[in-house]
Amino acid sequence: MSSVQYSIFSLLRNAVRDNRGWTPAWRKATPAPRYDVVIIGGGGHGLATAYYLARHYGMRNIAVVERGWLGNGNIGRNTTIIRSNYLLPGNLPFYEKSMMLWEGLEQDINFNAMVSQRGVLNLIHSDAQRNAYARRGNAMRLHGIDAELLDARAVREKLPFLDFDNARFPILGGLLQARGGTVRHDAVAWGYARAADRLGVDIIENCEVTGLRIEGGKISGVETTRGIIAAGKVGMACAGRSSQVAAMAGLRLPIESHVLQAFVSEGLKPFIDCVVTFGAGHFYVSQSDKGGLVFGGDIDGYNSYAQRGNLPLIEDVCEGAMALMPRIGRVRLLRQWGGIMDMSMDGSPIIDRTPVDGLYLNAGWCYGGFKATPASGLCFAHLIARDEPHPVGTAFRLDRFARGAVIDEKGMGAQPNLH
């Protein structure tokens, strides 16, 4: 188990010893024959689940199995934004819980993931949009979440370099969540992995699940490329691969897997202080602590497992970028990549039991899974440990689709690529 506590003191101590005193952040565990809980998926949600199971629910005999290297999925492929600026009562308490967990994360897991509450500003370009954002902001306030409706002048003071004077769609204001911001995404995976490891969780990389063992309607273990692992309970936190893993239990999910691209520019001296979303096109941007503009837009829009996107979407995103910030015309896009999103049928997630006893599902995060990581882990841990939903995650039921009790923030209906 990793034993070195991270602090300025351990840094100084190591600095004078050629940094020889550091030990692995997490052990390279090999599978034991049996665990009380096996979490499938060594991404942010799976690792957070294991951590909270060990930390808050007194479970110790836990494994996280990951088919590749830890954190190779969407935890390392997103645009690092955290926020709780949701509209609907099914989502609001959950995302606010997540925000509160972010706010104490570093001290909790002793790993600086650089939670940076720089603010998230959604721009408004029409009267109807202003009303919609007022509705959202008011819903947030009713849930005890900070929200401010800014007028055009206030936006201009904050972001004077936006195109206020020659825009096709004028900027009329914005909805600001000052507590929103960004987090260093990879560090979240490493931090949870290290913290879980210190509590005895086995993190088993390069271990792909190839089958689920079900006996008499109850889960009994997982078949992996590193052998059969018996398990009392199994949690699936497989994001874009959820449909494949669920299919091993004969389940079909209300999910399609879609590619979402993200982009980073060359490093620049900082000039964008908060996260900005363009309301008249598909574009959002923030600037990292290294100076790169981190930006993205809409999903490509078709089922894909290829982790890469296509050109029309990139052009669309850059058109939005230039429409909003014409000063970045000569800034260069450095790198683009794609992640596979588990797009659900109403745009909201699922944290629930499955028809198989002891098999639990955490999926349907669409392109919003990163900000949800802590609360998703906590709620999934709660569900697995107690067999009942966590109070802030009661709406994320699997049967809500058939019942029609959908949580459809955008009002797009059962068409995943429109959410």
Add this chain to the structure above:
Amino acid sequence: MNRHSASDRSPRAASGRKLSGRLPSGGLIDRGRPLQFRFDGQVGTAFPGDTLASALLANGIRLVGRSFKYHRPRGILTAGSEEPNALVELREGARREPNTRATIVEMFDGLVARSQNRFPSLAFDLMAASALAAPLLSAGFYYKTFMFPVAFWEKLYEPLIRRAAGLGRAAADADPDRYDKVSLFCDILVVGAGPAGLAAALTAARSGARVILCDEDFRPGGRLLSDRVELDDHPAMTWVDQALREFESCDKATLLLRTCVNSAYDGGVYAALQRVADHLPVPGTNQPRQRLVRITATCCVLASGAVERPVILEGNDRPGVMLAGAVRSYLNRFAVAPGREAVVFGNTDSALATADDLARAGIRVHAIIDSRHEESLQIRALGERLGIPYSAGARVTRTHGTTSLTGVTIADRAGETRRIRCDLLALSGGWSPALGLATHQNGRPVWDETLCAFIPGDLPPGMFVAGSVTGLSGTGAALASGHAVGAAAVATCGLTPATLDMPVTQDLPDRPGALWHTLEDLEAPSGAAFVDFQNDVMAKDIRGATREGYVSVEHLKRYTTLGMATDQGKTSNVNGLALLAAMTGRSIAETGTTTTRPPVQPIAIGALAGPHRGRHFRPERLTPTHDWARAHGAHFTTAGLWMRAQWFARPSDPTWQETVNREVMTVRRAVGFCDVTTLGKIDIQGPDATRFLERIYCNNFARLAVGRVRYGLMLREDGFAFDDGTTARLGETHYLMTTTTANAAKIMEHLEYCRQWLFPEDDVQMISVTDEWAQIALAGPKSREVLAAIVDPGFDVGNAALPFMATVETTVCGSIPARLFRISFSGELAYEIAVPARHGAVLADALMRAGAPFSIAPYGTEALGVLRIEKGHPAGSELNGQTTAHDLGFGKLLSRKKDYIGARMAQRPALTDPGRQTLVGLMPLAPDAVLGAGAHLLPDHAAATAANDQGWVSSSAWSPTCGSWIGLGFLADGAHRHREIVAVHDPVRGNIVRARVCPPVFVDPDGGRLHA
């Protein structure tokens, strides 16, 4: 160079030590046309054909930039686009381009560049003090600290980190240049105009294929521009020029220089960036700065060459350390001496033979250091001929100097070390194939142990690889490979490959020996031995990462930031992997490589956006009365892509609100008109049109008589409301449907989906006629009189002939064909008049004249909104995709007798639950209290908590008719709560008012006016 020596602006004179680096003869430069440039304020001289890097060297400038983390002094490492060090801010003002690689900037007269990431000056950078703290700033140090006290991260630590972040500065103003996009199609795209690419392109062009040949350089030739190679006993450029002449004479062949093919997408789509005017002071009139070239190709021959690697050794980043191939480029192509006294260190004959090029340029070479244990006979002979000591099995272990190289330490075969004075170290660790494009579709590179290189593995469909990107060395091999691969591509395109006369070459393939580093102790690598120069990743950072378990290549990259700088690790990734492999006791093949992502070279965001910026971000759709409205004082607003008149201000109106009040009251009291062309109009015809509509709408359409109009509500298949509008039956098998403005295209798609996929048995066709018909709503008690005045004689518009919800075809204004619909959005006696779009303005004029006796006025979308709220018609904010027919008060419309889209799912209890929030009207207790749309509804006097959240205001307006603010909203069990008082809670606008719930119709609830 010292920018404070302002009294003398010449860099040569700025320091007596600095001499011109320009060689007296040779090079592919035009010495007849001297150019001037400025770097950090000092003037230098250059020639056409120079890059900024060669010009800097020619003017004796070796210190060009500072590194990211430790602000180490950096010079010029390469002569190409892989440059990690020599980054500058190019140009000034709104055209400032940060992080621009001096090695690819083509010289022009008046060029201005500035060093970046230094304070206060390049030579004296205070931030370099951070290097002193290097032991503390080990890779990933920031993950381990800055956690206490909690508030300090955002208030202190992070602001400090951000102050140090980034390299160059983005321009402060909008980019003034234009960008263009073009789509090209070809049989064969050839990437790279080096020997392999030229051979492939010429073979393809001779074969009659449509060929596009791209090269990122401004001169074709690749390495032939820089290496002294002879083809058929002539300088290689003779063959290059002749090959190009023939290529360009083929009529289906296109050569695109200054064009980097950046990414390979699915289906043979490639994105290339053509730097059209970057070599000019400013683009010419109507000339774009850059052009995004989308190329669709059946085949692609990737001949992108290879990138030379430095060697990891202590002080390898010092200005004066340069890749051997770059040294040859500066000597031979640019006629510039990159130093005066040199040492050559490498692991291939071709790299070590750089000593020959140096000697020919009159540069003293003190030693040729060969890392291979076996002596090379060729290099031994070269050393003897030139009188240069040659040592095999030796290595350079460190460099010396401050801001510039002054010497190197060499360890011989026995481990004996000695120090040699030099100001140039020509360094080579071998070559890495530039295989980025080959991996863009998830193809993994494969490690080749004999070539000591990752070579392309699975290729994207249609891609071929030729030349040194495959790991080959030598011009002869490249030419042969290019021809063979070009021929294979030609055959794939169904053509017969032509032959090519291969020129004779003397060069031999190299035999590389692995050379990654010259570190003594991999356990504790000491000193500043850099792996990634730009991100300041040192060997000891790799060691630290492995110690902490970040041993997967992707973890290493993300933890240390190796390969994440603007050069994307082109010179550093493979070295980093080799070091990781050595430190973890694995082979390089086992260690694997990180994924190369597009683009191959960073690409300006402006170029990807093209012309779609500012007012041209999206097209503007204008209504047929747009110009007419402008002439009548309209203020416009955006409605999706449409521009619509929001109101028509008159000089007598003190505020826009007064304007809207006047327009509303004009309609209520007399008559007004409004362009409603933007509503979607779909013409539906066919024997099964009626059955089709029955399946589309939730309400009954089977018994709609010809000449009548009906309101229709569509659901989605999940049972929620989708869209609404009126549909007129124009004939037995002919309907005209209207949709909301926002959903027009979506409904068209939906109808086609239903027709082609769900109900192919229905014999029906449809087409959008939104743009074909100008449609104007004429509303108000006097509307019939106005209408009567514009219809052509003989048409009866009386109540009997044209009752409410009737339609008729007629002519107006003197034989203009027209359709009249007696429908009303305002609640008044009203008509919509449709005429062919070109007559829209004529119709508006006619209405103005005919309505003059009643003081008719045009009205805009704002008054339209007020009128419909007063009448309680749902619009976009009510039909928001989250509401059901039940919520909207349309539950009774749902037919129980037929199958239609959404029929089954709409019956689910959750969609008709009485507790759902349903449509209500709202009136504040104080009439002038503002009801804000978006406010939430709480029980009167209840605490502002989520538990008390019972609904929200969807639309609101000041109603001049009611003399009060009014609103529409959704309230839990709203239909049963009329007359109840609720709190309208709008904290984001600082507004909380009390309002009474009422039925959602404020005007003429019995509908008497509609039938008047």
Add this chain to the structure above:
Amino acid sequence: MRLPCSCCGPRDSGEFVYRGDATLRRPPPDAPETHWADYVYLRDNPAGPHRELWYHQPCRSWLVITRDTRSHAILAAEAAEAVARAVQAGPEAR
């Protein structure tokens, strides 16, 4: 990505709108509600060949395209209307 429109030939994917799984069949109106819920909400979401519906906006053709979701390789393309008619005609007719 380029998609073969049965009306217009191969065109850039930017011209198309994606709808999703083309193996789903709208249940008869009197089918059990679970059939309807499955039809509306559940998807196989395969990693591999996927028959899917695309709409070519310029010509308004709906297409059934078979595409590998791992590689984006286009394996087949048919006019949706023809597929729908064949399905209605029954398996024998196909």
